Amino acid sequence: MSTRGSDKPLRADAQRNRQALLAKAREVCDAGEFFDLRFDDFARLAGVGTGTLYRHFPTREALAEAVYHEEVAALCDRARRLRDALPAHEALATFLRGMVDHLDAHQGLARTLATLMATSTAALAEGGEALEQAVTALVAAAVRDGTVRGDVSAGAVMMALHGISAAHDRPDWRAEADGVVTLLLDGLVQPQPSTPNVSPER
Amino acid sequence: MSTRGSDKPLRADAQRNRQALLAKAREVCDAGEFFDLRFDDFARLAGVGTGTLYRHFPTREALAEAVYHEEVAALCDRARRLRDALPAHEALATFLRGMVDHLDAHQGLARTLATLMATSTAALAEGGEALEQAVTALVAAAVRDGTVRGDVSAGAVMMALHGISAAHDRPDWRAEADGVVTLLLDGLVQPQPSTPNVSPER
Amino acid sequence: MSTRGSDKPLRADAQRNRQALLAKAREVCDAGEFFDLRFDDFARLAGVGTGTLYRHFPTREALAEAVYHEEVAALCDRARRLRDALPAHEALATFLRGMVDHLDAHQGLARTLATLMATSTAALAEGGEALEQAVTALVAAAVRDGTVRGDVSAGAVMMALHGISAAHDRPDWRAEADGVVTLLLDGLVQPQPSTPNVSPER
Amino acid sequence: MSTRGSDKPLRADAQRNRQALLAKAREVCDAGEFFDLRFDDFARLAGVGTGTLYRHFPTREALAEAVYHEEVAALCDRARRLRDALPAHEALATFLRGMVDHLDAHQGLARTLATLMATSTAALAEGGEALEQAVTALVAAAVRDGTVRGDVSAGAVMMALHGISAAHDRPDWRAEADGVVTLLLDGLVQPQPSTPNVSPER
DNA sequence: AATGAATGAGTATTCATTCAT
DNA sequence: GATGAATGAATACTCATTCAT
Numbered sequence: 103m104s105t106r107g108s109d110k111p112l113r114a115d116a117q118r119n120r121q122a123l124l125a126k127a128r129e130v131c132d133a134g135e136f137f138d139l140r141f142d143d144f145a146r147l148a149g150v151g152t153g154t155l156y157r158h159f160p161t162r163e164a165l166a167e168a169v170y171h172e173e174v175a176a177l178c179d180r181a182r183r184l185r186d187a188l189p190a191h192e193a194l195a196t197f198l199r200g201m202v203d204h205l206d207a208h209q210g211l212a213r214t215l216a217t218l219m220a221t222s223t224a225a226l227a228e229g230g231e232a233l234e235q236a237v238t239a240l241v242a243a244a245v246r247d248g249t250v251r252g253d254v255s256a257g258a259v260m261m262a263l264h265g266i267s268a269a270h271d272r273p274d275w276r277a278e279a280d281g282v283v284t285l286l287l288d289g290l291v292q293p294q295p296s297t298p299n300v301s302p303e304r
Numbered sequence: 305m306s307t308r309g310s311d312k313p314l315r316a317d318a319q320r321n322r323q324a325l326l327a328k329a330r331e332v333c334d335a336g337e338f339f340d341l342r343f344d345d346f347a348r349l350a351g352v353g354t355g356t357l358y359r360h361f362p363t364r365e366a367l368a369e370a371v372y373h374e375e376v377a378a379l380c381d382r383a384r385r386l387r388d389a390l391p392a393h394e395a396l397a398t399f400l401r402g403m404v405d406h407l408d409a410h411q412g413l414a415r416t417l418a419t420l421m422a423t424s425t426a427a428l429a430e431g432g433e434a435l436e437q438a439v440t441a442l443v444a445a446a447v448r449d450g451t452v453r454g455d456v457s458a459g460a461v462m463m464a465l466h467g468i469s470a471a472h473d474r475p476d477w478r479a480e481a482d483g484v485v486t487l488l489l490d491g492l493v494q495p496q497p498s499t500p501n502v503s504p505e506r
Numbered sequence: 507m508s509t510r511g512s513d514k515p516l517r518a519d520a521q522r523n524r525q526a527l528l529a530k531a532r533e534v535c536d537a538g539e540f541f542d543l544r545f546d547d548f549a550r551l552a553g554v555g556t557g558t559l560y561r562h563f564p565t566r567e568a569l570a571e572a573v574y575h576e577e578v579a580a581l582c583d584r585a586r587r588l589r590d591a592l593p594a595h596e597a598l599a600t601f602l603r604g605m606v607d608h609l610d611a612h613q614g615l616a617r618t619l620a621t622l623m624a625t626s627t628a629a630l631a632e633g634g635e636a637l638e639q640a641v642t643a644l645v646a647a648a649v650r651d652g653t654v655r656g657d658v659s660a661g662a663v664m665m666a667l668h669g670i671s672a673a674h675d676r677p678d679w680r681a682e683a684d685g686v687v688t689l690l691l692d693g694l695v696q697p698q699p700s701t702p703n704v705s706p707e708r
Numbered sequence: 709m710s711t712r713g714s715d716k717p718l719r720a721d722a723q724r725n726r727q728a729l730l731a732k733a734r735e736v737c738d739a740g741e742f743f744d745l746r747f748d749d750f751a752r753l754a755g756v757g758t759g760t761l762y763r764h765f766p767t768r769e770a771l772a773e774a775v776y777h778e779e780v781a782a783l784c785d786r787a788r789r790l791r792d793a794l795p796a797h798e799a800l801a802t803f804l805r806g807m808v809d810h811l812d813a814h815q816g817l818a819r820t821l822a823t824l825m826a827t828s829t830a831a832l833a834e835g836g837e838a839l840e841q842a843v844t845a846l847v848a849a850a851v852r853d854g855t856v857r858g859d860v861s862a863g864a865v866m867m868a869l870h871g872i873s874a875a876h877d878r879p880d881w882r883a884e885a886d887g888v889v890t891l892l893l894d895g896l897v898q899p900q901p902s903t904p905n906v907s908p909e910r
Numbered sequence: 911a912a913t914g915a916a917t918g919a920g921t922a923t924t925c926a927t928t929c930a931t
Numbered sequence: 932g933a934t935g936a937a938t939g940a941a942t943a944c945t946c947a948t949t950c951a952t
Binding site for chain 1: 418455456457459462463464466467470471474476479480481483484486487488489490492
Binding site: 517518519544545546556557560 | 931
């Protein structure tokens with residue numbers, strides 16, 4: 103499971119440069135300064151030439167995506183492990199709460215990703231899809247064993263996660279994020295006999 | 305609570321220019337192209353000089369805020385009217401579903417606001433706060449009359465709305481947005497005897 | 507007969523800047539350094555900002571063309587005056603010889619134009635056509651009064667002029683240029699009874 | 709007079725690479741795209757490394773010259789053969805007309821050479837001189853046997869050829885090129901008793 | 911000798927902002 | 932108050948050339 107799609111093995115020095123760039127980019131991302139930097143600066147910080155930066159990551163987005171990729175891969179792994187280890191509903195709950203922990207620990211990253219999401223560079227689609235598949239699998243399992251209602255798509259969960267990560271700079275972020283997850287989980291339990299649902303006449 | 309800080313009544317032509325600028329900006333916003341334009345271009349589009357643009361709206365954010373203001377005011381009004389007219393829980397539900405309708409009808413605006421939120425230019429704070437206060441009031445009322453649980457802040461609702469508007473370009477947006485609102489509302493009802501809540505040991 | 511196509515009268519300062527830019531560009535052209543300069547430098551030399559340079563002349567070629575324009579206009583004028591004042595054949599001869607004098611006096615300009623011709627930016631077409639029309643008129647007049655053969659187009663004359671100006675850096679340029687003109691003029695006289703023309707069997 | 713300065717026989721693969729580079733370069737030249745390519749691209753196109761390109765042709769001009777060399781050699785050969793086979797005046801005429809044919813058949817090449825001429829990279833001097841010597845010899849022979857006037861240098865002929873090749877993109881190129889050659893040849897015949905030559909008083 | 915990744919100086923171009931008219 | 936020309940710092944990106952592999 104390599105970081106790069108193409109299989110052409112990189113020359114040793116190329117590999118080294120690529121890693122240096124990625125490492126610095128991750129660092130900058132975590133510090134939430136990804137967009138405050140000139141693109142060239144990533145090269146300078148990593149100690150390589152501008153040309154090298156451009157060779158490896160032709161655009162700022164390509165770089166962001168590369169950083170993002172590992173993140174997402176880790177999250178997907180985690181989802182898979184939870185799914186294997188816990189009852190479905192519990193796995194979902196644990197995953198979502200863990201997600202908040204993760205975003206809490208990497209606020210800069212969250213902010214960067216949120217911005218990228220807003221800009222919605224299609225380049226991030228792949229990663230987003232992978233994550234979504236993981237969530238979908240978690241939700242589907244819970245639906246199958248009857249602990250979660252079947253009339254709400256995993257997409258809604260994604261959207262809520264989106265909101266959580268996008269709003270990461272609210273003063274009370276942590277508490278509110280937990281609140282959203284709680285609401286989601288409580289809302290997801292098998293349909294209560296009857297929610298007094300209101301018809302939006304508008 | 306006027307739109308402009310200073311109350312000095314504008315000269316007739318100044319008023320006209322200001323309106324022209326706002327109208328164009330709103331249009332552009334709705335088309336979702338607010339960030340694809342050079343700031344100057346708003347002047348050109350409105351048929352006024354650059355200087356005039358700057359006099360009225362010293363920054364891009366100031367302009368966005370001005371556009372945003374009316375939106376927000378309308379939404380707040382709506383919240384107030386619903387609060388006065390309906391039982392608390394119903395008012396909240398109607399407001400949230402109406403919000404989705406509104407975002408659905410003004411996708412471009414939604415995108416623009418989402419981006420602005422992500423960038424979180426403090427200039428939008430005022431508008432955001434007004435909206436939040438309206439939501440808070442709706443939630444508080446429902447908590448008071450016992451139809452909504454008291455352990456979750458209105459902030460969480462805001463966050464979810466954030467997510468909804470930020471993700472507006474998902475293919476299945478409408479259905480998913482409705483899903484999020486449903487989950488929220490179902491999760492918000494008075495605490496079920498016991499959600500089998502999982503302790504995130506992480 | 508203004509320098510600019512559009513009739514919108516330039517603001518005084520704009521006019522001043524435009525003139526300053528043109529003046530410097532002409533100077534640089536005459537020195538044969540037109541292509542050795544960064545485009546920005548034209549701004550610096552003229553004492554205006556880069557933006558101003560770009561406003562007036564969006565490309566290097568646009569600037570060159572502007573310089574070229576005046577040249578061509580002057581040459582066309584000269585052609586017209588000669589046509590009015592002299593017998594047709596004499597007018598043509600005088601024009602061509604004067605052309606060589608002119609190129610001799612402005613070698614840098616010649617070099618610049620030659621390069622531009624080679625690159626053949628269509629922007630120069632207009633100027634080229636004007637000049638060609640002038641030559642065509644001269645030739646046509648001479649054909650009409652029977653001093654010049656009718657089976658050779660003015661285009662051939664243009665081509666020869668092209669060659670003269672393109673080759674301007676040959677060590678013996680002046681003599682050779684005169685030679686070409688002489689050959690042209692002698693070749694142009696009413697068809698000798700019979701040139702022992704050779705069939706190119708190749 | 710070999711193609712390369714050093715006579716060290718090339719290693720087989722070196723030879724192969726050199727040929728591949730030359731072949732591609734010629735192709736590109738003929739397509740008239742010699743200057744639209746990055747220098748590196750010649751390497752890529754030929755399927756060799758950048759370093760190899762540089763080893764064989766240290767500059768773009770060196771490469772152009774190498775392509776140009778064979779061209780010129782062929783033309784010179786042709787001139788020599790014509791001189792040996794035909795009466796002097798006929799040889800000259802045939803050569804010039806053949807030249808036009810050749811340029812007509814290789815327009816891309818013509819454009820490339822014209823540009824190189826304009827840029828006048830001394831690297832082309834050698835080839836240019838060879839060609840010029842051939843023309844000079846043709847003219848001199850014709851002068852010697854009295855069919856061509858002696859007061860005009862071969863340089864003038866070169867200059868005209870220059871013009872022909874430089875103007876290769878005129879819509880009516882072929883006809884005009886023929887026209888120039890006709891004028892030249894007619895102008896070159898032994899001086900008519902008296903051309904009503906006009907004194908350029910200027 | 912061949913390779914192609916690395917290099918980074920060089921350059922064009924934009925665009926937010928100012929200020930003379 | 933309005934105008935829009937001028938400004939020039941900021942920045943992205945290329946590509947000729949080198950040199951480690």
